[in-house]
Amino acid sequence: MARLELRGISKTFGPNRVLSGVDLTVGPGEIRGLAGQNGSGKSTLIKILTGVYAPDPGARISVDGTALGTPVRWQAAHAAGVSVVHQDLGLLDHLTVAENICVGGFPTTRMGRIDRSACDRISATTLSRLGVDLDPATYVGELSAAQRAEVAIARALRDHAPGQGLMILDESTRALRGSDLDRVHGMLRQMVAGGSSVIMISHSLHELASLSDCVTVLRDGRVVADLDAAAGLPEHEIARAMLGDSVTRFDRAGKQAADERPRIVVQGMAGQHARDITFSIGAGEIVGITGVPGSGYEEIPALVAGGARTTAGMLHVDNANVDLARFSVSRAMRSGVVLVPERRDRDGLALELTVQDNVTLPRLRRLRRSFFLSRTWRAIEGRRAIDEHGIRPANPHALARQLSGGNQQKVLLAKWMAMRPKLLVLHEPTQAVDVGARQDILHKIADITQDGTGVLIVSSEADDLTAICDRVLIYQADGGLTPGDSDDADTLLEQVFTTPAPHMTGQ
Template sequence: MAGLTKTFGRTTVLRDAHVDLVPGKIQALIGQNGSGKSTIVKVLSGFHRPDAGATLHRGGRSYDLPLSAHELDELGIAFVHQDLGLVDAASVVDNIRVGRFSRGRLTRRVDMRQERAAARRTLDRLGSSIDVDGPVGALSAADRAIVAIARAVQSLRAGDGVIVFDESTQSLPPEVLAGFYDTIRDLAADGTAILLVSHHLDEVMALSDSVTVLRDGRVVASAVATAQTSVRELTRLMLGVDPQVHPLREEVETTPADVVLTATGLTGRRLRGLDLQLRAGEVLGVTGATDSGHEELPYLLAGARPGRGTVACGGTTVSLAGAGSRALLDLGIALIPQGRTTAGLALGLTASDNVSLPRMRARNSRYRLSSGWQDEEARSVITEFGITPPRADLLMGAYSGGNQQKFLIGKWMVARPRVLVLHEPTQAVDVGARRDILRNLRRAAAAGAAVVVISIDEDDLAAVCDRVVVLAEGRPSRQLAAPFTAEDVLGTRVSALEKQS
């Protein structure tokens, strides 16, 4: 790909970028959020129309971008997107085979026995035992990612083609990553050209043959041999400055005070009578292996999923049986969910509108909303989190994923809840955005909030948390108190996994 330039209104997000892919090789594409990574993928997939001059060279021919879905299929180019693009109500086999519809007439009779067998073979190749007839909506996040990968793999001809992995590992727990990495290596060994778009530099170092680095929409390093670089050097290229490492717990000190929240007997599909206490000024981490119940906890605490137990906060106790999210929000408990584009942000509204939503009920007059305080709140978030471009009037959908995540967290921080509950707060964000987010969580705690971070990222937990509770089989298994390292968190989680199995 060459000559990739893309302008949104007054903002140019790509400037004459280029990426070269080689059959049988894994090329990584990295950069801070807002650097242009996602825009390149969206241009290649036909979602965005680039400015004039963007071309794709494939098989000795040149093609003007964008290409249609049919043209991409004919050229053997498949995608595993960050949002996976699955239909929850459809079966696994239907989600896998939908990628091959363009190869024949839609009126052609479908042999479902053959389709099931093909889907089964592909899933077996990926080491998955998912039921091909089950609905995708019932699958875990990890299995949903496997289905999306299977769809891309099945749409390619053996030993040929290109697969673009766009932050595709964000839904996978650590214990299944090794198998996923092996699958990518096997695809490359078969002759497939791989473009790996990732913010995990350890993943990039482990998987890729070479790395292209974007900064502010420009390519600042092209096809750097992975074996001849380092995480520190790649970080320097991404940021434009030498990275400075400071423990966030030391950088932003907090003083845990009185108990602000007491959860008793939390019970859901996985959790089994969990008791939990949070103190003002404390950052508590909760983690565990797949199916340990940690992924369910944030939504029970915030009343977003049905469950049993009680939550006491601010002198009021609420029973989760029959209570909804409004009752828990009224207690001062704010949830920042994992799916920012489906459960946390309105992409068709401006940054100002999104930031003001949590406090609109308190600020709303009888006749009209004041745009002044909306813009002021948005500018506060933009400044605190270092969001670019710094425009409160820009539609949320025009921002990169990492900047969207900053807005999602920032809009609740300016609302000053008693308790902030976050599920994977740095998922699919780059190293710079990650540090901005974690630093602001420490600041929220320093200002008196209780912060709960539910995550499988041991680096995040070690950087920001005062305590970490590790769950196994729906109950607390072990607990760590600061200071501790990422290796301590990982080792404790592995021990809990062994206990669970």
């Protein structure tokens, strides 16, 4: 008997049909990947399954052979064993692990009070089913990213009978890297080995191909492919199905060697964890930095751009020398250094402002125009950003929070690229964007080098680094940078995770 059956799922909003006759079957003990570009219908399908939207007439939904009425009532779906782990995980940092797991279903005493002992028992039992060793009394705010994901998954699993239930992971692993991601994947494999099922939505094609038993691909509201991943599925096959065309490897025309006289030089930079950072970037050169997650290389973007305190180091930009120990964001911008941060939602965008407000914000003080001229100028610049970066919807007055992840990232790139910096620093520039947006973003990064801008990309995505970078440097656990392979992603990853070589300068 199938764990989940969806038949004839369609959804129309006004004149727009966003889903058309979608059929999907998920078996017991199966991890089903769900892929598709933004706007393909993934979110709408999940919202129909969880009762947020009502499907068009004719839809049929059943869990373990029991039909759910349409529109689905969330209480009925939950009672049938359907649960969701959302992208932001929905955890409360000021509550304990046990309290977070029991939120929405606290056990109570006969007096109607929360039964703390029962709450601890339920939490310990649920965590044990997942093979997770966590103290239920620990506050969630003290946990690592991987542990937070484990708690969110445990909460979703709490009411599932052993070997039953369907868990939907909606971009829930986007913040995880390296060993943290492997740890959560291992937990999911253990869960489905007992008979539970998972629908995984992810923009990471590598994650879908390596973890899923089958990947269902949506395009323009229709199922265009059910790809068997168990026997080994190339990522480009998923991408081809998503885009409806062959996806070629991004290849930057004419990767260049470092200039004899580099435009940007960082010498002896050190922060809280990263140390002994020395590298150079020539005019129009793209340099990548990567390393083992947690080793400290993730600090480098904020250190270079004045967003984190440095304890030592010098920055040379053209003919200017700057003491990094006295650096700040405002001084970095005056020096021509700007940062596209990893967390666009927290550190990069004003989500309650419009697209045009976001892309013009850093330049308002420099222009010092009157209100009326500024308003006209902002409208022109907002439209230019939309046209140049392919931001959708093409509405300069749309709020940033209303955009998809890929389009938010395009707004963030447009915001800082318009500054025409001398050094553009990018931290995980393609994180949680779909394959089409990734191609667009890499092309725009390559384009900005045409006027001599140097680019530093700090990323864990080996495919991105080898696709676009002229050189790649690997941060070693004991400090310093060593050269890495800039042409082959597999070789680069092998170099990252092998024993550190003797210290060499990355310059």
